[in-house]
Amino acid sequence: MVVGEISQERDLIIIGGGPGGYSAAIRGAQLGLAVTLIEQSEMGGVCLNVGCIPSKVFTHAAAKCAETAHLQELGIGSSTDIFDFKKLLSYKAKVINQLRTGVESLCNANKIEIIRGKATFLGVDRIGVENGHQFDIFEFEQVIIATGSSPIMPPALKRKGKRTLLPYELFMLEEMPEHLIVRGQDYIALEAASSFAALGTKVSIVIDEKISFPFDESINKELNRLFKKRKVSVHKENEFISTSETEDEITITFKTGKHVENSIQGTHLVVSGTSTPNLDSLGINRFGIEQTSEGFIKVGENMQSSIPSIYAIGDVTEGPMLAVKAIKQGKTAVASIAGEKVAMSLTFYPVIAHTIPPAVSVGLTEENARDFGLDVRISQFALGGNGYATITGKKDGFIKVISNSATEIIEGLHMIGEGAIEMAGSFVQLLEMAAKEEDIKFPLYAHPGFNEGLLEAIEGLIGQAIHAIPVKNNSLL
Structure with missing residues (x-):
């Protein structure tokens, strides 16, 4: 490893090039700040590359499939039209590439310095960036942590093979599932169930006990009606027991509300579990930054942490793990750094699902x-x-x-x-x-x-x- 002998000085460093990070970088440049953005993987983060965007390609395709009968009424298409899954995967890759290239072009146009590598805090005003054999040290006035989160399997569920999937992995499959079991009731679970059902997959939803869908009860009732209409089975108020997996199928076993043991066999199981903030590799806990018991960074209304030089946005902070939150927080943080008096509130944010x-x-x-x-x-x-x-x-x-x-x-x-x-x-x-x-x-x-x-x-x-x-x-x- 080659270590930079002299630390380089920067005004504002942003760690993470996801929606919150690159939005903060561009807004910072617009406000006259000299911005350096560090990204260890692809620009656009999880949202653009494996999360929000790929999943919405699927929900968009599913919505179009659901229109087939109406389009035929209009004289468009025919009953012999066949869904081509390979073409959908090709379109997904094209959209991701176009959007990622667009983000990179916007950063370049705003004269944002992009550094590739893995960042680690060396102090409250210094970080090291490792990229292969190169290791550079940067001193900064302010830094914004925008490293996002990673989904994790629920503690009771251990992955036993290739048929148990986290949400983003579902949209990376190279073939359509024959029977998809969805364990969860959040917007991710709803979108997965709705879209794959419309694309021709048999779908079953298994909901934990005494938990409903995340909307007003009238919408939850309508979702249940529509799922029933589309032959999506919904198993409510269940207590998870176990899963077993073979080469060809996976079985999930659970207890119903009446304590009767039940099981479902499918080809794939997708689990919308919890997520953990991507902070461990940064080493910030060594400097006494205030965090919640779950490990999220505590921030004020302007996104400043308990250490004045460190700001945090997006999934590394408390609250809903949504791109809209990260984007708004990123803009708020750089406005504060630029000297504006700003504050952000999550009182009203839209809970949405791209269902059908x-x-x-x-x-x-x-x-x-x-x-x-x-x-x-x-x-x-x-x-x-x-x-x-x-x-x-x-x-x-x-x-x-x-x-x-x-x-x-x-x-x-x-x-x-x-x-x-x-x-x-x-x-x-x-x-x-x-x-x-x-x-x-x-x-x-x-x-x-x-x-x-x-x-x-x-x-x-x-x-x-x-x-x-x-x-x-x-x-x-």
Whole structure:
């Protein structure tokens, strides 16, 4: 190993080139900071290379497969069309390469110095970077840790062969599973079950005891209905016992709510377990940085840790492990370093799933409102009454509004249906603004469009939705 004799000075170093890291780097450059970004693998991180982007290629393909019957009604395609899995894998690789190249080009255009290698803290103001036989030392004013996290198998489940998969490994398979068993109920599990079912795989979902899907109970109920309609079996309230694996199949054994032992045989098992922050190799624990009992770095509203020169963003911090959190935190951190007074809040963030149809929840659920003892009004508009949903053949789903009865402030917005992902940003904005019912009723809505469903749901709070059948004996009328 060749060790640099003289340490090199840098103003701002960012460790990790995932969504949070490269967003922080670009925003830092925009704010006039000299930025050095260190990445030991591929730019874009786990999200772009093996996580968010590859999985959404699959969910996109699945959504298109689900449109086949409607497209035939329109005179497009035929029943003889065959899904080509190899072409999907080729498209996935093309998309990843295009996006990764785009990120690298943006960093170059913003004059961001990119250093390849593995970073290790040598002090609170120094790091070493190892790349093959080269080892360089850098002194810095500030550093942002954006090294992400790694999924781990639940303690009770030990990998016994190639048929037990972590989520990102599912989208790296080179052949379609014949029967996919999904253990979990988070958005990753829902997307895997929904997309592979639409692509032709037999799917079974096994949910741990007394845990439901992560949305408002109305959306959870609709997801269960749609899974049943598409012949996806959902096994609820189960206690995991064990797995056994052969060359050709895997068996998962569990106890049902009635304590009856049951088992399912499949060709693959995907487990949406927990994740651990990628911090061990950095060596930061030697310097007394404040961490949670789970090992996450504690940060303030500006993403600064207990050591003033060290900031942290994304999955290495507490909170949901979402790219949207990492991106926002990265921008907040560099703005603080640049001298701006900033703060970040995770009060309202969209919980989404690219299922078929997609789902989003923002703010209080109906169950939350009951638990908090709030007096609320609730309205739910079925997309079956929306003109554009009828045109596109995507009538499954609804938009649900939860409003405070006393103040008319919107407390929660939830949707399952086509366009839900695109509506998520508007939902967050409305809740951040503490919008009232009138704020949503006042604007004009594009017609025809799925967006009109939001207006109908708001007007439904007082029984005035135009395209909904009146409710008999409605006490609000």
